[in-house]
Amino acid sequence: MPSIAELAASIFENTIKVNEYMTRNDIVIPSLDLGSPISWNIPLEATDILAARKAAIEATVELQTLLLGPREHFIQLTRFSSNIPIHAITRFNLANNVPINGEIAVKDLARQSKVDEQSLGRLLRYAINLKLFEYSKPGYICHSVMSRMLAENVDIHDYASASCNEMWPSSAHVVDALNKFPGSQEPNETGFNLANDTQLTLYQYVEQHPVRARQKLINKVGGSNGFVAIALAEAFSNLKCIVQDLPTVVKDMKAPANLSGRIEFLAHDFFEPQPVKNADVYFFRWILHNWPDKYAVRILQSLIPALKVGAKIIVYDEVLPPHGVLPEEMDLALAQLDINMMTLQNAKLRSAEEWKQLFEQADSRFKFGGITIPPGSALGFVEVEWMPTG
Numbered sequence: 001m002p003s004i005a006e007l008a009a010s011i012f013e014n015t016i017k018v019n020e021y022m023t024r025n026d027i028v029i030p031s032l033d034l035g036s037p038i039s040w041n042i043p044l045e046a047t048d049i050l051a052a053r054k055a056a057i058e059a060t061v062e063l064q065t066l067l068l069g070p071r072e073h074f075i076q077l078t079r080f081s082s083n084i085p086i087h088a089i090t091r092f093n094l095a096n097n098v099p100i101n102g103e104i105a106v107k108d109l110a111r112q113s114k115v116d117e118q119s120l121g122r123l124l125r126y127a128i129n130l131k132l133f134e135y136s137k138p139g140y141i142c143h144s145v146m147s148r149m150l151a152e153n154v155d156i157h158d159y160a161s162a163s164c165n166e167m168w169p170s171s172a173h174v175v176d177a178l179n180k181f182p183g184s185q186e187p188n189e190t191g192f193n194l195a196n197d198t199q200l201t202l203y204q205y206v207e208q209h210p211v212r213a214r215q216k217l218i219n220k221v222g223g224s225n226g227f228v229a230i231a232l233a234e235a236f237s238n239l240k241c242i243v244q245d246l247p248t249v250v251k252d253m254k255a256p257a258n259l260s261g262r263i264e265f266l267a268h269d270f271f272e273p274q275p276v277k278n279a280d281v282y283f284f285r286w287i288l289h290n291w292p293d294k295y296a297v298r299i300l301q302s303l304i305p306a307l308k309v310g311a312k313i314i315v316y317d318e319v320l321p322p323h324g325v326l327p328e329e330m331d332l333a334l335a336q337l338d339i340n341m342m343t344l345q346n347a348k349l350r351s352a353e354e355w356k357q358l359f360e361q362a363d364s365r366f367k368f369g370g371i372t373i374p375p376g377s378a379l380g381f382v383e384v385e386w387m388p389t390g
């Protein structure tokens with residue numbers, strides 16, 4: 001394990017490398033200033049610079065952990081109250097009620113947002129410590145770059161809202177769910193179910209609460225609007241794609257005019273027999289990690305009546321390597337996603353071996369062709385062929 005001095009040296013070296021690149025190429029370095037870009041705009045081709053930034057971030061996290069020491073680091077891990085001001089900002093629409101280029105008195109914001117003034121003042125003080133909003137003068141606030149981002153970027157606002165309103169209460173019930181339903185493979189025996197006092201699965205719930213789903217869940221559950229099919233059809237002119245999803249998801253979807261005739265949207269429940277027969281490829285992108293094995297197996301089995309000999313099933317999804325293979329930051333992100341899947345649907349991320357076993361469990365006529373993981377990606381292509389005659 002590197003020492004604090006080695007980590008500091010690595011941070012210095014990599015940060016200088018990134019800084020010089022950005023300056024040389026006239027790319028603005030993001031800061032916490034109001035007009036700052038909200039993301040780093042390093043082009044994908046600059047792989048060494050992207051790697052240097054990543055290495056600096058990883059070393060920074062490790063250095064902070066070491067400098068805090070085990071006790072303080074652990075105490076920091078248990079601080080979840082920073083969700084409260086973010087929850088308040090999204091619930092009371094605070095970011096949108098602050099003028100983009102001006103200021104507002106806290107008492108006016110309280111009136112406009114229908115929140116008690118004193119409570120709002122206390123929440124704002126916490127938020128400002130998190131770099132959300134700033135005091136422009138006593139009793140007045142204005143935007144910081146982060147609160148302005150929430151006001152201007154609907155996707156990020158929806159993401160924050162879903163995170164506080166859906167994931168947070170569900171997460172608080174995960175251990176209770178594990179206790180109540182030990183080893184469950186049912187997608188309706190989860191933290192989400194206990195938090196929402198429902199027996200519906202996440203997707204059934206979303207179908208029944210479309211407004212809540214649109215406002216708060218869409219960034220979590222994704223939403224198959226055909227973006228992959230469109231990219232594929234644009235890249236390969238001989239390709240015809242049918243995008244299948246639940247009726248509420250596909251009902252208003254239309255292919256771009258230049259691709260009409262080659263992209264079609266079809267309402268289909270993937271637990272029902274596959275209606276599109278004899279396709280060359282059945283492609284599942286980021287679908288099966290949403291389901292426990294018992295249900296993922298059913299999804300694969302429902303393809304069988306439609307499959308011709310040699311049909312390919314391609315799954316593009318996370319392939320979980322053993323701990324220690326990926327950089328720490330990526331391993332942490334995957335562990336978090338895995339537990340999020342447990343929280344919402346008793347679902348899980350799978351290792352290469354678990355992908356293989358899933359197809360074996362579904363049907364011995366699925367011939368496993370291997371897994372290809374593009375460099376630097378956490379997602380891999382799992383390739384399987386339908387070989388009924390062995």
Ligand SMILES: C[S@@+](CC[C@H](N)C(=O)[O-])C[C@H]1O[C@@H](n2cnc3c(N)ncnc32)[C@H](O)[C@@H]1O
Nearest residue numbers: 203221222223224245246249268269270285286
């Ligand atoms: C995590 S999203 C992935 C979306 C997209 N494939 C992507 O890669 O971004 C899971 C998708 O599965 C769809 N879905 C959930 N249950 C379904 C079902 N029973 N039949 C068909 N689609 C379903 C959801 O509507 C959602 O679009």
